[in-house]
Amino acid sequence: MLQIRIHGRGGQGVVTATELLSVAAFEQGRHAQAFPSFGSERTGAPVVAFCRISDQEIRLREPILAPDVLIVQDPTLLHQVDVFQGLQPDGYVLINSKRSFDELGVGDIAQRFRRERLTTVPATEIALKHLGRPLPNAVLLGGFAALSGLITLEAVSHAIRDKFSGKVADGNIAAAAEAYEYIQREMEELKHAQAN
Amino acid sequence: MLKQIEGSQAVAEAVALCRPEVICAYPISPQTHIVEGLGERVKDGSLENCEFINVESEFAAMSVAIGSSAAGARTYTATASQGLLFMAEAVYNASGLGLPIVMTVANRAIGAPINIWNDHSDSMSQRDCGWIQLFAAHNQEALDLHIQAFRLAEELSMPVMVCMDGFILTHAYERVDMPTQAQVDAFLPPYEPRQVLDVKEPVSIGAMVGPEAFMEVRYLAHAKQLMALERIPELAQEFASVFGRTTGGLVRAYKTEDAETIVVALGSVIGTIKDTIDEMRNDGIKIGVLGIHSFRPFPLAAVREALQHAKRIVVLEKSFSVGLGGVVSNDVRLALHRLGQLGYTVIAGLGGRAITKASLHRTLRDAIADKLEPLTFMDLDWRIVNRQLEREAQMRRSGPIAENLLRDVGTVSSKVS
Numbered sequence: 001m002l003q004i005r006i007h008g009r010g011g012q013g014v015v016t017a018t019e020l021l022s023v024a025a026f027e028q029g030r031h032a033q034a035f036p037s038f039g040s041e042r043t044g045a046p047v048v049a050f051c052r053i054s055d056q057e058i059r060l061r062e063p064i065l066a067p068d069v070l071i072v073q074d075p076t077l078l079h080q081v082d083v084f085q086g087l088q089p090d091g092y093v094l095i096n097s098k099r100s101f102d103e104l105g106v107g108d109i110a111q112r113f114r115r116e117r118l119t120t121v122p123a124t125e126i127a128l129k130h131l132g133r134p135l136p137n138a139v140l141l142g143g144f145a146a147l148s149g150l151i152t153l154e155a156v157s158h159a160i161r162d163k164f165s166g167k168v169a170d171g172n173i174a175a176a177a178e179a180y181e182y183i184q185r186e187m188e189e190l191k192h193a194q195a196n
Numbered sequence: 197m198l199k200q201i202e203g204s205q206a207v208a209e210a211v212a213l214c215r216p217e218v219i220c221a222y223p224i225s226p227q228t229h230i231v232e233g234l235g236e237r238v239k240d241g242s243l244e245n246c247e248f249i250n251v252e253s254e255f256a257a258m259s260v261a262i263g264s265s266a267a268g269a270r271t272y273t274a275t276a277s278q279g280l281l282f283m284a285e286a287v288y289n290a291s292g293l294g295l296p297i298v299m300t301v302a303n304r305a306i307g308a309p310i311n312i313w314n315d316h317s318d319s320m321s322q323r324d325c326g327w328i329q330l331f332a333a334h335n336q337e338a339l340d341l342h343i344q345a346f347r348l349a350e351e352l353s354m355p356v357m358v359c360m361d362g363f364i365l366t367h368a369y370e371r372v373d374m375p376t377q378a379q380v381d382a383f384l385p386p387y388e389p390r391q392v393l394d395v396k397e398p399v400s401i402g403a404m405v406g407p408e409a410f411m412e413v414r415y416l417a418h419a420k421q422l423m424a425l426e427r428i429p430e431l432a433q434e435f436a437s438v439f440g441r442t443t444g445g446l447v448r449a450y451k452t453e454d455a456e457t458i459v460v461a462l463g464s465v466i467g468t469i470k471d472t473i474d475e476m477r478n479d480g481i482k483i484g485v486l487g488i489h490s491f492r493p494f495p496l497a498a499v500r501e502a503l504q505h506a507k508r509i510v511v512l513e514k515s516f517s518v519g520l521g522g523v524v525s526n527d528v529r530l531a532l533h534r535l536g537q538l539g540y541t542v543i544a545g546l547g548g549r550a551i552t553k554a555s556l557h558r559t560l561r562d563a564i565a566d567k568l569e570p571l572t573f574m575d576l577d578w579r580i581v582n583r584q585l586e587r588e589a590q591m592r593r594s595g596p597i598a599e600n601l602l603r604d605v606g607t608v609s610s611k612v613s
Binding site (some may be wrong): 025027031033036056060061062063186 | 200276465470
C-alpha cells in the first residue's frame with residue numbers, strides 16, 4: 001500500500017489534491033482512499049490530507065503516520081510543522097518551492113533520504129502562469145507523477161477533468177504537464193550529475 | 197457502476213435513486229454535503245417529483261418530515277450531533293406515530309466543549325427513541341443501507357436512522373459500486389402508506405392516549421422492532437441477490453470461528469480492527485471481530501451466537517455513558533447472560549481521537565494477557581487529566597476545564613496527528 005500525506009495551508013486545495021490523486025489511482029484500476037485531517041480550518045491555517053493507494057480493498061482508517069510520499073504545498077510550513085514525521089526511509093518528498101532543500105534549510109533531510117526521490121518544483125509560479133491564481137495543488141500532482149512514476153500524468157489529467165471543467169481544468173492540466181516536464185528535466189540532470 | 201466519490205455524494209446519489217418525494221433539512225457538519233448534493237439534484241431536475249424544503253432548524257426539519265410522511269410522501273432528512281438533539285422531541289414523535297422516515301446521522305460528538313469530529317454520542321443519545329438504527333462500516337455500506345432502509349421503514353411503517361461516521365466516511369473519497377435506477381426500482385417498490393392524512397378521508401393521527409392503552413402502544417413499537425430483527429437479515433439477503441454484495445444485516449463476523457478473543461464494534465473502525473486482527477493472526481493469536489450493523493433492534497440472539505465460544509470479549513465503542521462506562525457493552529453483556537466470559541469495555545475515539553492500529557495492538561494484547569482494566573479509555577492523556585484534578589483540589593476558582601486542558605496541551609496545529 002502506498003501512503004501519501006499532503007501538507008499545505010487552508011485555501012491551497014490540499015484536500016482537493018488528495019481527492020484528485022485518489023481519482024487518478026482509481027482510473028488506473030486501483031483502490032484508493034482520500035480523506036482530510038478534519039479540522040475546522042481557516043484560510044492560511046496548516047492543513048493535512050491523506051491518500052492511500054492499494055491493489056486491495058483499503059480498510060484502514062487511521063491518519064497516515066508513516067507516509068511513503070510527502071507533498072508540501074507551502075514551504076513556510078517546513079519550520080512550523082514537523083512535516084517529515086514518520087517518513088519512510090525510501091520515501092518521496094516533493095516541495096513547492098523555487099529553492100533547493102539546502103536553500104530551504106532542510107539540507108539534512110536530503111542527507112537522510114534517497115536524493116533521487118527528493119525534489120522541489122516552483123508550483124505556485126507555474127500555477128500563476130496557467131491559472132492566474134496561486135493554487136499549487138494539481139500542479140504538484142503532475143510533479144509527483146514525474147518524480148515517482150507511481151501514477152501517470154494522463155491519469156492526473158483525467159482526474160482534473162473529472163473534478164473541474166472549462167478553463168480551470170485546461171489551466172490545471174497544462175500546469176500539471178509543465179511541472180511534470182520540469183521535474184523530468186531535474187531528474188535527468190541529477191542522474192548525469194550522479195553519473196559524473 | 198464503479199465510482200471514486202466522496203461518501204456524502206455516494207449517499208446523496210443513493211437517496212436520489214430511492215425517489216424521495218420530500219427532503220427537508222437544516223445544514224450541520226458533517227452531514228451538509230449529503231443534503232447539498234440532493235438539493236442540487238432537485239434544482240437541476242435530475243431528481244424529479246421531489247420537493248426540497250429548506251427549514252429554519254432541525255426541529256423544523258423533523259416536524260416537516262413528520263407532516264410530509266403522514267401525508268403519504270417518501271421522506272428523507274439528515275443531521276448530526278446537536279442537530280439531532282435539537283430535533284429530539286420530534287424524533288420520538290416520528291417513531292411514536294409509526295412514520296417511515298429515513299434519516300442519515302453523520303455521527304459526530306456532542307458538546308460542550310464544542311467538537312465537530314466523529315464519535316457515536318449523537319445517535320446513542322437517541323438509542324431508546326424507537327427508530328431503527330443501522331450502522332455503516334464503509335461508504336459502500338452507507339450507500340446500500342439507505343436503499344435497504346427505505347424498504348424496511350415502509351414495510352414496517354417505522355422510521356430508520358442510517359448512522360455513518362462523520363468525516364471518516366462522509367468526507368472520504370473511496371470506490372463505491374453505484375446501483376442503477378432499474379436495480380433500485382426492482383428492490384424498492386413505490387411507497388404504500390399504512391396510514392395517510394387525506395382530506396377526502398379524514399383521520400386523526402397522534403391522538404392522546406391515557407394509561408388505558410399507552411403501554412400497549414409502546415409494546416407494539418417494541419413488537420415492530422422484533423419484526424425488524426427478522427426482516428433486516430432477509431432484506432440484506434434479498435439485497436445481495438439483486439445487487440451482488442453483502443451489506444447490512446444484523447451482525448457480520450470476521451475470523452471469529454476459532455477466536456478465543458472477539459472484538460465487538462460499530463461503524464468504520466471495524467476496518468482498522470480487521471487489519472489489526474490480520475497482523476495479530478500472523479503472530480498466532482486467535483482473534484476476530486464482530487461488527488454490529490443493527491444497533492436497534494439489538495440482535496441479542498445473533499450476538500450471543502457469534503460470541504458464545506470465545507473466552508473473552510472486548511467491546512470497543514465510540515460512545516460513553518458518563519458515570520457508568522460503555523453503552524454498547526451493556527447490550528452485549530445482556531446477550532451473553534450466564535456465559536461467564538471475560539468482558540472488557542474500551543472507550544475509544546471520542547471527539548475524533550484517531551484510533552490507530554498501534555493503539556489497538558497494545559490494548560488488545562493487554563486484554564489477551566488479562567491485564568486490561570474492565571473499563572479502559574484508549575489513549576487517554578492522564579497527564580492533563582491529573583493536572584486538572586490537582587488544580588481543582590488546590591483552588592476553588594480553578595477555571596473552565598476545556599480551556600485549562602487546551603492550555604496544558606499547547607498548540608495542536610503544529611502536530612501531524
